[in-house]
Amino acid sequence: FRKSVEANMEMEEALDQAAELNTSFSNTSLSDQLKMIAKVISARENLGFSRQTFFVNFGGWDHHDEVLESQIEMLPVLDSALAEFSAALEELGVSDQVTTFTSSDFGRTLTSNGDGSDHAWGSNVMVMGGSVDGGKIFGNYPSLELNSDLMLPRGVLIPTTSTAEYFAELAMWFGVSQGDLF
Numbered sequence: 001f002r003k004s005v006e007a008n009m010e011m012e013e014a015l016d017q018a019a020e021l022n023t024s025f026s027n028t029s030l031s032d033q034l035k036m037i038a039k040v041i042s043a044r045e046n047l048g049f050s051r052q053t054f055f056v057n058f059g060g061w062d063h064h065d066e067v068l069e070s071q072i073e074m075l076p077v078l079d080s081a082l083a084e085f086s087a088a089l090e091e092l093g094v095s096d097q098v099t100t101f102t103s104s105d106f107g108r109t110l111t112s113n114g115d116g117s118d119h120a121w122g123s124n125v126m127v128m129g130g131s132v133d134g135g136k137i138f139g140n141y142p143s144l145e146l147n148s149d150l151m152l153p154r155g156v157l158i159p160t161t162s163t164a165e166y167f168a169e170l171a172m173w174f175g176v177s178q179g180d181l182f
Contacts, residue, residue, distance in 0.1 A: 014046040015039055023088040030058045030081040038088035041098065051174070061104065065116030082128065089130075096130030099173055110144060111155030122150075122157030125166060131173070 018039055025031040033056040044052065058078065063070045082100065089095040107123030122142065128134065139161030142150040150158045168181050 011040075011043075011047070014043040017046055018043040021088050021091060023084060023091050025084045025088075026077075026080050028077050028081060030056065030077060031084055033057075034081050034085040035088070038085060038092065041089070041094060042092050063108075063116065064113070064118070067108075067116060082126075086128065099127065099129035099132060099170065101125060101127040101170060107157065107159075109155040110151070110157065111146070113154075118154065120156040122159045127170075 019042060021035070021038060021042070023038070025035040037054045037056070040047075040054070041052070044050075058074075058081075060070075060074065085100065086095065089098050102125045104123055104125070106119040107121055108117045109120040111117070139159070140150075142148060142157050142160070145151075146155065150160065152158065168178075171181060172178060
């Protein structure tokens with residue numbers, strides 16, 4: 001318990017000494033989380049950190065129905081928060097040292113269950129950062145035509161790139177050797 005209290009005090013002191021960011025962030029939970037991460041990154045030297053891993057949660061994507069209406073509200077929040085975070089990383093001069101990525105525990109079916117869609121396998125993820133070879137789709141983007149080669153019954157897509165491949169690339173960026181992946 002004492003070590004936790006001491007670590008908290010050390011973190012507060014380092015954050016108090018960190019320079020204020022000029023980048024402005026929106027007033028959303030996701031932007032608040034990414035702003036705090038940017039602030040911790042700015043204090044990394046005072047904390048003695050060379051590598052850090054952060055997790056944020058932006059829930060509410062389990063849209064069984066009203067997918068388009070829900071995403072119309074949520075995607076701009078995601079877009080703004082990621083753009084603000086990217087600008088803060090540029091301001092700190094660390095954009096080429098930070099990789100931001102999304103992850104989800106499921107995708108969605110392409111067919112309706114009568115009230116929307118169900119959980120499925122295939123989905124999309126995003127990766128951004130100065131070291132990312134971006135602007136590309138990795139894997140084979142499937143045909144959205146019903147009964148295509150990569151579609152199982154009820155509109156379930158078979159992914160062409162596994163989650164293991166995705167996380168292996170991120171692990172190698174983090175310094176894990178290819179031989180240690182399996």
